[in-house]
Amino acid sequence: xxxxxxxxxxxxxxQTFGHxxxxxxADKPASRYMEGTMDLQPVENYHYRPxxxxxxxxxxxxxxxxxxxxxxxxxxxxxxxxxxxxxARGRMQETATADFDLADELxxxxxxxxxxxxxxxxxxxPLRHVAWASNINNSAVAAYGYGIAISQAAAYACMDQLGIAxxxxxxxxxxxxxxxxxxxxxxxxxxxxxxxxxxxxxDMMVMDDWFELFVxxxxxxxxxxxxxxxxxxxxxxxxxHGPVLSMLTRFQREWFTENVKWVDAVLKAAAADNxxxxxxxxxxxxxxxxxxxxxxxxxxxxxxxxDGAAVLDEVVQQLNARAAKAGIPV
Amino acid sequence: MDMKVSKKLGLKERYTMMTRDxxxxxxxxxxxxxxxxxxxxxxxxxxxxxxxxxxRLTMDAYWKYQxxxxxxxxAILDAFNQNNGHLSVTDARYxxxxxxxxxxxxxxxxxxxxxxxxxxxxxxxxxPRVACMMQSVDEYRHFQTQIHSISNYNRFYNGLDEFAHxxxxxxxxxxxxxxxxxxxxxxxxxxxxxxxxxxxxVLTNILFVPFISGAAYNGDxxxxxxGFSAQSDEARHMTLGLECIKFMLEQDPDNLPIVQRxxxxxxxxxxxxxASVGMMMDYMLPKRIMSFKEAWEIYFEQNGTALFTDLARYxxxxxxxxxxxxxxxxxxxxxxxIGFYMKPDACPFHTWIPAPDELxxxxxxxxxxxxxxxxxxxxxxxxxxxxxKRFNNKTQPMNCQVCVSxxxxxxxGDPMEMCFRxxxxxxxxxHFCSDHCKxxxxxxxxxxxxxxxxxxxxxxxxxxPEGTDVNAHDYRPGARxxxxxxxxxxxxxxxxxxxxQKNFAxxxxxxxxx
Ligand SMILES: [Fe+2]
Ligand SMILES: [Fe+2]
Ligand SMILES: [Zn+2]
Numbered sequence: 001x002x003x004x005x006x007x008x009x010x011x012x013x014x015q016t017f018g019h020x021x022x023x024x025x026a027d028k029p030a031s032r033y034m035e036g037t038m039d040l041q042p043v044e045n046y047h048y049r050p051x052x053x054x055x056x057x058x059x060x061x062x063x064x065x066x067x068x069x070x071x072x073x074x075x076x077x078x079x080x081x082x083x084x085x086x087x088a089r090g091r092m093q094e095t096a097t098a099d100f101d102l103a104d105e106l107x108x109x110x111x112x113x114x115x116x117x118x119x120x121x122x123x124x125x126p127l128r129h130v131a132w133a134s135n136i137n138n139s140a141v142a143a144y145g146y147g148i149a150i151s152q153a154a155a156y157a158c159m160d161q162l163g164i165a166x167x168x169x170x171x172x173x174x175x176x177x178x179x180x181x182x183x184x185x186x187x188x189x190x191x192x193x194x195x196x197x198x199x200x201x202x203d204m205m206v207m208d209d210w211f212e213l214f215v216x217x218x219x220x221x222x223x224x225x226x227x228x229x230x231x232x233x234x235x236x237x238x239x240x241h242g243p244v245l246s247m248l249t250r251f252q253r254e255w256f257t258e259n260v261k262w263v264d265a266v267l268k269a270a271a272a273d274n275x276x277x278x279x280x281x282x283x284x285x286x287x288x289x290x291x292x293x294x295x296x297x298x299x300x301x302x303x304x305x306x307d308g309a310a311v312l313d314e315v316v317q318q319l320n321a322r323a324a325k326a327g328i329p330v
Numbered sequence: 331m332d333m334k335v336s337k338k339l340g341l342k343e344r345y346t347m348m349t350r351d352x353x354x355x356x357x358x359x360x361x362x363x364x365x366x367x368x369x370x371x372x373x374x375x376x377x378x379x380x381x382x383x384x385x386r387l388t389m390d391a392y393w394k395y396q397x398x399x400x401x402x403x404x405a406i407l408d409a410f411n412q413n414n415g416h417l418s419v420t421d422a423r424y425x426x427x428x429x430x431x432x433x434x435x436x437x438x439x440x441x442x443x444x445x446x447x448x449x450x451x452x453x454x455x456x457x458p459r460v461a462c463m464m465q466s467v468d469e470y471r472h473f474q475t476q477i478h479s480i481s482n483y484n485r486f487y488n489g490l491d492e493f494a495h496x497x498x499x500x501x502x503x504x505x506x507x508x509x510x511x512x513x514x515x516x517x518x519x520x521x522x523x524x525x526x527x528x529x530x531x532v533l534t535n536i537l538f539v540p541f542i543s544g545a546a547y548n549g550d551x552x553x554x555x556x557g558f559s560a561q562s563d564e565a566r567h568m569t570l571g572l573e574c575i576k577f578m579l580e581q582d583p584d585n586l587p588i589v590q591r592x593x594x595x596x597x598x599x600x601x602x603x604x605a606s607v608g609m610m611m612d613y614m615l616p617k618r619i620m621s622f623k624e625a626w627e628i629y630f631e632q633n634g635t636a637l638f639t640d641l642a643r644y645x646x647x648x649x650x651x652x653x654x655x656x657x658x659x660x661x662x663x664x665x666x667x668i669g670f671y672m673k674p675d676a677c678p679f680h681t682w683i684p685a686p687d688e689l690x691x692x693x694x695x696x697x698x699x700x701x702x703x704x705x706x707x708x709x710x711x712x713x714x715x716x717x718x719k720r721f722n723n724k725t726q727p728m729n730c731q732v733c734v735s736x737x738x739x740x741x742x743g744d745p746m747e748m749c750f751r752x753x754x755x756x757x758x759x760x761h762f763c764s765d766h767c768k769x770x771x772x773x774x775x776x777x778x779x780x781x782x783x784x785x786x787x788x789x790x791x792x793x794x795p796e797g798t799d800v801n802a803h804d805y806r807p808g809a810r811x812x813x814x815x816x817x818x819x820x821x822x823x824x825x826x827x828x829x830x831q832k833n834f835a836x837x838x839x840x841x842x843x844x
Contacts, residue, residue, distance in 0.1 A: 090397025
């Protein structure tokens with residue numbers, strides 16, 4: 001049915017839903033992010049206890065030691081609801097795909113110097129498995145986190161990490177290094193240089209506290225790994241072999257810069273809620289930073305030779321600065 | 331000399347590299363600690379590599395397609411809202427469909443989002459993990475686009491504003507809540523049968539096709555666009571659910587009886603939930619698409635028969651409840667609408683007695699039952715209403731311990747008799763709407779004794795608005811249910827005479843007069 005309507009202005013009865021008006025303290029229009037996020041997770045009157053975890057409710061704040069007066073304070077500064085997230089990623093993948101196409105057309109990747117390829121094969125390609133681990137670990141946050149603010153952002157991060165694992169795989173394919181992908185997997189499973197890191201991400205897979213997992217995976221490990229690889233290592237390879245690698249890792253670089261905003265905002269909000277949180281986050285970060293440095297040291301040496309320790313130290317300073325900005329003493 | 335030949339990857343090979351080749355069997359932590367939930371339900375999986383990916387969508391392609399869909403969808407929503415599109419719906423009774431939908435559906439899409447995140451975390455195989463996680467974010471999409479499309483209606487009409495508060499509190503929403511709570515508290519494989527298969531595959535069409543076509547027929551471009559836009563996601567969800575069933579059945583013959591019990595259980599639970607969808611089709615859409623009975627015949631009986639014929643090679647039988655649902659298809663929508671009509675104070679949407687031509691339509695669509703059983707009741711209520719004695723049932727309903735629906739359905743084979751079952755467990759008596767619900771209880775009594783039944787909970791003082799003093803001398807449990815529900819009085823009762831009706835008439839006149 002189509003109907004010709006004149007443009008008229010009618011006075012609405014209300015501006016937004018009741019739960020949002022109460023949250024904002026006024027009846028005023030709410031953003032689509034708020035409409036799709038705030039106060040939507042059930043918090044009461046559950047029918048049954050999980051058969052897989054009878055000591056908790058379906059959604060249960062006690063699945064972490066962090067406490068919050070308002071779990072929706074853990075909101076995403078990017079305001080990613082599904083539509084906003086997928087539009088942002090849609091644009092990023094469009095650029096990335098164009099980059100890969102161009103590299104292919106001009107033979108930039110296949111013509112990449114062997115010395116550079118060797119570093120990429122040995123250092124970069126195994127990282128697709130690290131991204132896969134992050135996919136698993138973020139799915140745990142999405143599954144067991146409390147409130148839709150954290151669960152949806154973790155679900156998107158989980159998919160982002162799958163995307164990253166796939167962009168690394170694509171890089172291997174673009175460099176015509178399908179065999180190298182297999183060798184990289186072998187290294188990931190057996191080469192001593194990777195076993196510390198693999199041990200660490202496997203330990204995270206059995207971590208009970210989802211918030212600690214969030215801090216360990218998303219703040220500490222990635223906070224060191226991404227700058228180490230997509231900033232320091234690409235710079236070094238670019239200087240030697242031209243900017244192709246930067247072009248083909250643009251997604252990861254842009255993603256990290258953006259994702260940090262979310263991760264840091266979550267930490268900042270949790271730390272600001274109460275002193276016990278702040279102390280706990282400090283402990284978690286200190287422990288995760290120490291172990292991350294340990295397991296990344298051989299990787300840094302593989303990538304930067306004798307400069308490894310110094311480069312790693314630079315990225316540790318960046319991480320410390322982020323923690324300080326989030327109000328967490330470490 | 332370097333003899334490496336440039337390898338061209340086939341589509342399947344490439345997808346494997348992009349997904350399951352990323353995974354590895356953990357060794358620093360044992361696999362059964364990393365994936366602790368896949369064993370306890372009794373499902374035996376010997377080789378996760380045998381999983382056939384139901385679709386092959388890498389993230390770049392996913393983002394590309396989904397971004398295109400979202401761009402179009404929100405452009406249409408914005409235009410619809412700007413032009414006061416709500417005034418182009420057939421008549422204001424239609425908006426009550428949206429009230430019922432907003433309360434019942436987005437909250438369940440959200441549960442699906444969380445549930446699929448959980449299953450995605452627990453599945454050992456990379457193939458099912460990726461597919462489940464993708465479905466999880468799709469379900470975020472669904473609950474958000476549904477809320478976004480209805481949000482503008484909330485600015486102009488009553489009864490939509492407290493859906494978030496009511497989702498866990500409202501008596502008539504608790505059947506859907508118990509359905510998803512039941513699925514999400516089950517193990518990962520049962521969840522896949524419940525939601526991935528029974529809900530997405532067997533029942534989703536009868537939920538969404540009528541809703542989408544109903545929106546289209548009644549001039550609601552916003553809801554129609556949201557529904558259509560979700561269809562391509564649903565196509566993926568359906569193939570995932572079916573693949574999961576096949577995978578379990580192919581992995582071990584011992585899985586068959588477990589899977590069969592779940593199919594029986596979840597098809598029945600889903601059927602009970604659909605009574606309100608049917609009621610929407612037969613009573614609430616001002617312009618009707620088809621009767622619930624017709625939809626049931628196409629989407630459940632015909633498609634279901636084809637599906638179960640296909641699954642027969644695995645030894646799967648048609649769900650036990652199949653026969654009963656066929657008999658009930660001529661009754662449940664009338665019983666449901668009458669049930670809601672009889673409780674005008676207890677739901678945030680309006681009810682009405684169908685107009686004479688609508689009663690005739692029902693007679694035509696339900697030749698075996700309508701004139702015989704239901705028309706007389708409706709006409710009686712109509713006479714009472716017109717005489718100023720509008721029927722209002724204030725008694726607490728009796729609810730089924732499993733599906734939580736009000737016990738109001740008829741005895742199989744006898745439309746005049748209410749079906750009622752009970753069982754005693756550990757000295758306590760429990761009531762059911764049907765043999766199927768009773769059987770579900772008896773299979774897992776420890777689970778179903780927990781069911782949250784709001785009419786019982788209210789009497790125990792568990793349904794009180796914030797700040798209620800249960801120790802006050804004049805405290806009466808359940809006396810403040812309206813406050814507990816945050817029920818807007820304007821949203822309740824008869825459509826005739828409602829604020830919605832008056833406002834819509836006024837605004838539409840302004841927008842259409844020259
Ligand atoms: Fe959905
Ligand atoms: Fe779905
Ligand atoms: Zn029942």
